[in-house]
Every structure is written in structure tokens, then in C-alpha cells.
Amino acid sequence: MSEAEVFEKVKEIIIDHLGVDEADVKMEASLVDDLKADSLDTVEMIMSLEEEFQIDIEDSEAESLKTVGDAVRFIAERSGK
Amino acid sequence: MPGKKVVITGMGAVTPLGLDVESTWKALCAGTSGVAPITKFDASAFPVRFAAEVKNFDPSLYMDRKLVRRFDGYMHFAYAATAEAMKMAGLDRDAVTAYGPERCGMIIGSGIGGMQSFFEESEAYIRGGHKKVSPFFIPAMIPNMASGMLAIDYNLQAVNFSVSTACATATHSFFTALRLIRAGDADIIVCGGAEGGVNIMSLAGFAAEKAISTRNDEPQKASRPFDRDRDGFVLGEGAGILVLETEESAKKRGAKIIAELAGAGTSCDAYHMTAPRPDGQGAAMAIKNALRDAGCTPESVDYVNAHGTSTPLGDRGEVLAVKSVFGDHARKLRMNSTKSMSGHLLGAAGGLEAIVCVKSIQDGYLHPTINLDNPDEGLDLDFVANSGVSCPVRTAVSNSFGFGGHNASVVIRAYQG
Numbered sequence: 315m316s317e318a319e320v321f322e323k324v325k326e327i328i329i330d331h332l333g334v335d336e337a338d339v340k341m342e343a344s345l346v347d348d349l350k351a352d353s354l355d356t357v358e359m360i361m362s363l364e365e366e367f368q369i370d371i372e373d374s375e376a377e378s379l380k381t382v383g384d385a386v387r388f389i390a391e392r393s394g395k
Numbered sequence: 396m397p398g399k400k401v402v403i404t405g406m407g408a409v410t411p412l413g414l415d416v417e418s419t420w421k422a423l424c425a426g427t428s429g430v431a432p433i434t435k436f437d438a439s440a441f442p443v444r445f446a447a448e449v450k451n452f453d454p455s456l457y458m459d460r461k462l463v464r465r466f467d468g469y470m471h472f473a474y475a476a477t478a479e480a481m482k483m484a485g486l487d488r489d490a491v492t493a494y495g496p497e498r499c500g501m502i503i504g505s506g507i508g509g510m511q512s513f514f515e516e517s518e519a520y521i522r523g524g525h526k527k528v529s530p531f532f533i534p535a536m537i538p539n540m541a542s543g544m545l546a547i548d549y550n551l552q553a554v555n556f557s558v559s560t561a562c563a564t565a566t567h568s569f570f571t572a573l574r575l576i577r578a579g580d581a582d583i584i585v586c587g588g589a590e591g592g593v594n595i596m597s598l599a600g601f602a603a604e605k606a607i608s609t610r611n612d613e614p615q616k617a618s619r620p621f622d623r624d625r626d627g628f629v630l631g632e633g634a635g636i637l638v639l640e641t642e643e644s645a646k647k648r649g650a651k652i653i654a655e656l657a658g659a660g661t662s663c664d665a666y667h668m669t670a671p672r673p674d675g676q677g678a679a680m681a682i683k684n685a686l687r688d689a690g691c692t693p694e695s696v697d698y699v700n701a702h703g704t705s706t707p708l709g710d711r712g713e714v715l716a717v718k719s720v721f722g723d724h725a726r727k728l729r730m731n732s733t734k735s736m737s738g739h740l741l742g743a744a745g746g747l748e749a750i751v752c753v754k755s756i757q758d759g760y761l762h763p764t765i766n767l768d769n770p771d772e773g774l775d776l777d778f779v780a781n782s783g784v785s786c787p788v789r790t791a792v793s794n795s796f797g798f799g800g801h802n803a804s805v806v807i808r809a810y811q812g
Contacts, residue, residue: 333461357530358465364526 315367320390323366324382331359341383349382367393399577402810404650405484405585405638406750407476410737411447411631415479419737419747420754423762424783428615428736430629436595443602445614446593447631447738465531466544467509468591468632472743473541476634477503477585481549484638485650486583491550494648500554500581501542502572503636504564504588506742506797508538511594541589553581561797562702564588564742565635569749569805570659572639582644585636587746592632592739601630604669606706618739619766620703620732621710621774628704631738635746642812654753657691657790657808660684664800671709671796675716678702681802682720682792689806691790693721696728696806698755698786700748700793701778703732703764704739713794714774729786731779735765745795745803752791752807759787 325339332349345351351359360376363369363385369392379385408415411429412422422429429447438444454463454471457478463471481487491499512535519527534540539557546555554575558567565588572584601607608627610617618629637656645652662684664677671678686693702713718725733744733751740747755761760783767780789809796802 330464331461333459354530354534355461361527361529 315390315393317386317390321386324363324386324389327359327362327366328382331355331362339382341381341386343382344380345382363389369393400642401573401576401639401656402642402645402652403637403654403656403753404640404645404652405480405486406653406753407479407483407636408634408747408750409449409452409472409475410633410740410747411449412737414452414475416750416754420751423733423736423751424760426736426763426765426781426783428765429631430614430617430738432614433593435593438598441598441602443598443607443609444611445617445629446598447629448593449633465535467512467535468594469505469509469589470541470544472591472632472634473503473545473589473636476587476589476636477545480585480636480638485648486549486638488548488550494583496550496552498553498582499551500575500584501546501551502554502556502558502568502584502586503542503545504557504559504568504742505538505541505590506559506561506564506588507590507592507597509536509591510596511591512536514594514596551585554584559742560801560803561799562739562741562744563795563797563801563803564745565749566745566793566795566803566805567661567801569637569639569656569745570661570803573656573659576639576641583638583640585638587634587636588743589634590632590741590743592630592741598630606669608705616766618705618735620701620705620735620764621770621778622767623769623771625705625707625710627706628734629738631740633740633747634743635740635750637746637749652810654756655808655810656805658685658689658806659803660686660688661803663802666800669798671712673708673712675712675714675719677800678713678716678794678796678802679719681804682716682794685792685804685806689808691806694724696721696790696792697788698752698761698791699728699730700752700791701730701732702794702796704734709796710774714776717776725776729761729777729779729784731761731764733762735767745793748793748795749805749807752793755791756788756807756809759785761786761788
């Protein structure tokens with residue numbers, strides 16, 4: 315799956331979970347600072363990403379995903395394997 | 396005798412009969428049943444396949460979209476009813492902040508809390524282990540979370556917790572709020588009950604208890620309080636919320652005073668897990684305590700909104716209780732059952748029924764008890780059977796009795812400044 319394809323799906327999940335506007339979900343947007351995800355939001359979003367892309371994301375890996383782009387690149391790489 | 400006068404300045408309801416107070420009250424006065432076959436889930440294998448569901452309800456009108464998915468149904472109903480009550484009371488976040496958030500509180504309870512959330516997350520666990528359990532599972536399930544979350548929305552920083560006494564939850568919430576306002580812990584308390592009552596496990600559980608009617612061929616006739624052929628209650632859901640405050644704060648804010656919460660009383664049967672005392676003496680004690688608290692005589696009560704669930708034992712016990720408290724006057728006052736139409740809103744029932752008392756006072760009208768074709772032997776009070784009646788009401792009593800033997804009654808009086 316390409317990064318662009320992953321981005322589209324990640325964007326949907328972020329909009330759904332965080333109730334943010336589509337326009338705000340950019341690759342460089344910080345999940346916590348820009349999109350206002352709190353700790354529970356993040357846990358739930360990671361669970362949805364795991365479900366959507368049929369992958370496992372370890373807690374330590376989840377902590378390293380600071381921006382939308384981090385998540386997209388991580389998933390593109392992981393799901394490409 | 397109590398010191399401070401506590402008044403009602405706001406009311407909000409979400410019920411199987413309507414999504415606000417006015418539509419619910421109109422449906423009740425028209426004798427409409429809110430009972431129908433269950434649509435929320437497939438109940439075809441259940442011994443009971445009908446309930447009083449809240450219909451055409453869109454929670455996203457009352458909260459952020461992301462919260463809709465995270466909250467249990469009982470919280471959705473709490474949000475909607477609170478929005479209506481706060482609006483009626485002239486309160487929003489800014490008004491609370493201007494008045495003093497440290498003087499404003501909330502006590503919204505639930506009898507069964509987030510039962511549906513518990514069920515869904517248990518399913519997720521069984522399917523995929525602990526990693527599949529949502530981080531919002533606990534917040535969605537615990538029965539105090541409606542109070543906790545709504546306090547954030549409205550900036551309510553004074554007393555805030557929830558009361559949980561099964562089907563007496565809302566009435567015990569009023570009892571508690573009344574006392575805390577009198578004691579000076581808050582000037583304003585938003586209070587009542589909310590229940591996501593119609594869900595798979597709730598239906599399974601109440602059906603196993605044989606507490607609910609099995610009249611599957613005639614759902615609208617299933618809730619028939621005081622009738623010879625009653626066979627249990629009808630599961631319902633929704634929320635009923637009041638804004639209570641001191642007369643002084645209402646005047647200071649320029650809020651319209653709707654009625655007075657004159658008194659509240661409580662008691663415990665100390666008798667059985669689920670069955671009421673057959674002689675009704677536990678219920679009688681709660682009513683007596685409420686009348687004493689309100690400083691009013693039994694003879695001054697015009698109207699009793701019965702707990703009246705349509706169970707064989709409960710209805711009989713309540714009639715005995717009313718006869719015991721009111722003596723000869725029991726035959727002069729009128730007593731109807733809102734649940735004949737709304738079904739049983741469990742922890743929210745007392746919320747709706749307190750609102751019905753206020754509307755009865757305002758309109759001088761008592762809604763009927765429907766399906767009362769053949770009053771059971773010994774159940775011989777004026778139940779306003781099958782058609783409503785115009786009747787001046789100055790003082791009303793609302794009763795609620797919950798599993799665990801929890802009894803609570805409130806006295807609601809026409810406001811006189």
C-alpha cells in the first residue's frame with residue numbers, strides 16, 4: 315500500500331476519533347499539539363489503526379508516532395512487509 | 396421544618412414518548428403508549444420481545460461527534476435532558492461561570508450504568524483478548540460519568556457525584572440534592588437520572604428474573620398498573636433531569652420558578668433483594684418522611700404519581716402504603732401511573748415522574764393510567780383510569796421504589812412567592 319493510500323485511511327480514522335476538520339489533518343500535524351489527542355484518544359486510535367491495517371503496534375512504537383506523517387510512514391512500511 | 400426554600404427552575408426529559416418535556420407530556424395526556432417491538436437488537440429468541448425504546452433520537456445534536464461513540468446510551472440521554480433543563484433554567488456555561496461555579500453542582504445517577512458498553516467490551520475481549528478492550532470502556536460504563544462529563548461542559552464545580560438505587564435513583568438524587576442545597580453545599584444542583592435501559596443484557600436479566608411482562612401479542616397493553624391482568628413491568632429508557640436551586644438564587648438570577656421541591660423522604664424495606672414488603676410499610680415510611688420534611692399534612696396532598704410499575708406485588712404494596720399514610724384521604728386524592736405509557740425508565744423513572752408532577756400542577760390536569768380495564772381486587776383508589784381529568788393540583792407526591800428495598804418519595808408543591 316502506498317503512503318498516499320495509507321494517508322487517506324489514516325485521515326478518516328483521525329477525523330472519526332478526534333472530531334477534527336479534514337483540512338487540519340496534514341502529514342506534519344502533531345497528534346497531541348495540533349489535533350488535540352489526549353492519552354485515551356491515542357490508545358483508541360492506535361487500536362483502530364491496528365484493526366484497519368491488520369498490524370500490531372507495540373506501545374513503544376506507538377509512543378514514537380508524534381505526527382500524522384509518522385503514523386502514515388510507520389504503517390506503510392509495516393503493512394508493506 | 397426546613398430552612399431554605401428549594402425551587403425547580405428547569406426540567407428536561409428524553410423518554411419513549413418524546414424527546415423533550417412538552418412532547419412527552421402531550422403524549423401522556425393523550426393516553427399514548429410508548430411500548431413497541433424491540434428494534435435496537437434482535438430479540439426474536441427472547442421470551443420478551445418488546446420494550447419502551449426512545450425513538451428517533453440523535454445524540455450528535457447534544458455532544459461532540461467523537462463523544463457519541465465513546466459514551467454509553469445512558470449518557471446520551473443525560474446530555475439531551477440536561478441541555479433542555481439548563482436552557483429552561485436560563486443556565487449555560489457562561490451563566491454558571493458568572494454566577495459562581497463553586498456554588499453549582501450536579502447529581503445525575505443511573506440504575507444500571509453503561510451495561511451495553513460492558514457487554515460490547517466483553518465481546519471484544521472474548522474475540523481478541525485484552526488488547527481489544529477500549530480505553531473508554533471504564534469511563535463509558537461507570538454510572539457517575541454523566542455527572543462528571545456534564546460538569547466539564549457547564550463548569551459545575553460544587554457537589555458532583557451520582558446516586559445509584561436501581562429504580563429509585565432519580566428520586567434519591569432529588570432527595571440528596573435537596574438536602575445538600577439546604578445544608579449550603581451548593582445553591583444550584585442539576586439532578587436526576589438517566590438510563591440506557593433497553594439493551595441485550597438488561598432484557599435478558601429482567602426476563603430471567605421474571606420481572607417483566609411477556610404480553611408479546613399486545614405490547615401496548617403490557618404495562619397495566621393496578622389491573623387484574625398485569626404480569627410485570629415493561630423495560631424502558633431515557634432521562635429526567637431537574638434544575639434545583641434556592642429560592643434566593645433563582646430570584647437573584649431572574650430565573651422563572653416553576654414549582655417548589657417542598658420535601659423528600661426515604662426508607663429501606665430491609666426485607667428482600669427484589670420483592671417489596673407485602674404490607675407496603677417500607678414505602679409508607681418514605682412517603683411519611685417526605686410529608687414531614689415538606690411540613691405538610693396528608694390531607695393537603697391532591698395527587699400521587701405512583702411508582703406503579705405493573706408488577707403484581709409492587710402495585711399492591713404501593714396501594715397499601717398510600718392507604719396507610721393517607722387514611723380516608725386516600726380515597727379523595729388521585730393516583731396515576733406514568734409507566735402505563737412510558738414503560739419503566741428504571742433509574743430515570745423518578746426524573747420523568749417528578750416532571751409529570753410539575754406539569755400536572757401547571758396544567759391542572761392528570762394524565763390517565765392506561766390499560767386499567769379491571770382494577771385488581773383491593774386496588775380501589777382513583778387511578779385516573781383510561782382518561783385524563785382536569786383537577787387543580789397544589790401538592791403532589793412522587794414515589795420511587797428500587798430493588799434492594801430502596802424507597803424514596805418527593806413532595807412537589809405549586810410555588811407561592
